[in-house]
Amino acid sequence: MQQKISSFIGRRRNWSIPYVLFLGFFVVVPMLLIAYYAFTNDEGNFTLANIRKFWVHPEAMNTFIYSVVVALITTVLCILIGYPAAYILSKMEARKARLLVILFILPMWVNFLIRTLATVALFDFLKLPLGEGALIFGMVYNFLPFMIYPIYNILQKTDQNLIEAAQDLGANPRQVFLKTVLPLSVPGIMSGVIMVFMPVISTFAIAELLTINNIKLFGTTLQENIYNGTWNYGAALSLLMLLMIGLTALLNRDGNSKAAEEGGLI
Amino acid sequence: MRKHWSTRFLNILTACLFAGLLVLAVGSCKQSDESRKKVLKIYNWADYIDEDLLTEFPKWYKEQTGEDVKIVYQVFDMPEVMYTKVAMGKEDFDLACPTQYLIEKMLKNDLLLPLDKNFDKTTNYLGAISPFLRERMDAFSVPGKKAEDYTVPYMWGTSGILYNTDKITKEEVQSWACLWNPKNKGKILMKDHYWDVYNMAATYGFYDEITSGKRTRYAVSNDHTDADIAMVEQQLKALRPNLAGWEADFGKEMMTKGEVWMNYAWSGDAVWAIDEAKTVGVNLDYVVPQEGSNIWFDGWVIPKYAGNVKAASYFLNYLCQSDIALRNMDISGYCSAVATPEIIEAQSDSTLTETVNLSYFFGPGNGALKINGIQYPDSSVVERCVLLHDFLDQNDKVLEMWSRVKGNNVN
């Protein structure tokens, strides 16, 4: 008996069982409950009206598309700003670099609301107008560390031999970077994208405060629906959103599955 | 071999984790019925009650009934969260303090329990609530359920315009039209709250019907017909380009900075803002425009799944005493629903030059009191204010209209 238990635990793939159960219980079942609300109406009868409402009324769709655009811009900016920073960090002495990376994360430990209000105060101080520019700034401000972190880590792990081999084969520094380092760091970029793109769509406080509610992101739509009592519609919206993102992610994965497997957060 | 610091850290954490889990296991057990009767769960706004009362009440309760009670106090940020938790989650709060529109919604949806007014030998202070509010509140009553049995008003006030006196004249603000005036473009903040804003637009848009007598103010605000909704939508869409934005809570703060000149505000917030603005040299004032506005109140209710109705009722009784009400007014900065001579005395300010007619609130003989006119509006102001009803069946339509007005970034 003890042998059996020992070999069961020894099989490393069985270590995933606790988490699979956990996921089933705390992620899958709750999502099924949400799905229940999405497909029922006030009285509890099955209905597709909530889904239909989404297609018939363009407001939620427009808000969603706009949010996706904001998320795209934010993600691209985070990559453009974060990649050079991560690159510089990866070239520094490890100890110093680690300290600086933590310094990039440290602002996240100040509460979100006061951080955002301080950003508003900053804009007031600099006499800059609130609005779309402020929104993008606020988003990049909040999510840049989540882009820098994975890119830094993967750049750090890049096999020096590959770089040296490229140099030996006659590549100049620019070619070394473009043809060797950059492609190898793509998994890190992908991790960053996962951690930035979706949360941007779902965040509402930043849009509320930095645009004085003139711009509405999808997260606000969801929150409104839940708080105003139209839970069924809110649940339907969130399911649809998850479906759309899930489909795009699925298609992407099939496209570069190897890279995605190599990839990861850190 | 020296342990890596992370290993040591993990060891310490393991110990803490086990200790914590033990505490959790004990703490998560559901209470028995008996022990539940010894607890009073209160769900309230933040900074809305004198917290010393929470320790004093159990002593008072013991004196009055001989029973022990422990108060568990939770704060919410929005009453909608409270509504979601009670309606969706059947949470067993004994007392909650929503705004009156939610009270009506809860009453209609059978989510409230009546007070237990059998106070034995304890004096019943509930009558101290101003008859003015009690009468208005009766409009919420459902057949078989009188509103007065289900809620006790706590704080009340009006809605109006908070404005910067250096930039906007008092004459201009006497009409809601100043919000639509293009000369104020980009300097106006509107509340992101469809209840109040609907009323403002309806009152302003249908003012000719009110003055000609075609419809009463009450009807204009509470009919919610499709035609009304369409008119409100038209008005609000015309308003939107003039606004700096919509705010949910930081409007009064932005006013104190002088960045915006007008804000739709509630009277309690206005008092706060005027005081705070003075400290930085900005001068604000508050007015309820001539066309009319609304009165609001926050009221205590006993949600359906409450476990201790008796202690809850006693607590509400306790709150209606004059000295207790005064303490709560002090801490919250809002205006209490309690109307007794002691309140008049405490709130009167002999340095004020203007007097306010408050006979409607405190009873006859109080026609010229020296009290802050923003907190305690003059009878002429109150005459042009109504108490707002829930949108009921039209709620979805109003929400859709609201969504169209706020826009979806594309149009």
Place this chain on the structure above:
Amino acid sequence: MIRRLLSSSYLGILLLMLYAPILIIIVFSFTEAKVLGNWTGFSFKLYTSIFRGGVHHSLTGALWNTLIIGLVAAFGSTILGTMAAIGIHNLQPRAQKAVKMVNTIPILNPDIITAISLFLLFISLGISQGYATVILAHITFCTPYVVLSVLPRLRRMNTNLYEAALDLGATPFLAVRKILLPELRPGMISGFILAFTLSIDDFVVTLFTIGNEGLETLSTYIYADARRGGLTPELRPLSAIIFVVVLILLLIINQRAAKRKL
């Protein structure tokens, strides 16, 4: 030479932009004004009034809860996530793909949906909400990040080392402790820090799993206060203190690590 200057200034400017709002918070912690951005003269009053607040609704109580919940949740997710990563790494490809997909759901889901879904779960099971439910909820949305931190380390690891240890007579446990975990440690630490950061800042999920026994975290306290009387002024000195303390700790740890290297 120039490149070094450019690199340093790039990082410097970036850090300056990131810390500008923090600087504003620190500067305005030295004034009594209720509104962030108003200056009413130099004053230490807010620093002394941090510790006021009743038994029922206190800033320090909320802070304490936040730290405990954060540490326990981060710790829990790190353990669960590491075990999960080891397990997932050794699954068949199809099962692996499926588990990874479900793993990403909490990351992709808007937090209000995670909040409501867990709320519905807990009420339908009749679990009374409080510390336990909040920590479980936090572990739910933090563990996927830990899994994503540790998994790549596993991919890059040389599996032969583990097999060699087993061949040499080590029990699976010993092999894991001595071979696997040290390799994964950097990923675990990163995951831990990430989980902690996410947990202390969370609002909506906490709001809907916090129950009705008076539990408060920093986020719920702040948001509740913000709705009524504006953002709690005492938050500014509190944030400043936390920030400075953590910064100093970091520098100390860094110095000690440097000394050890020498």
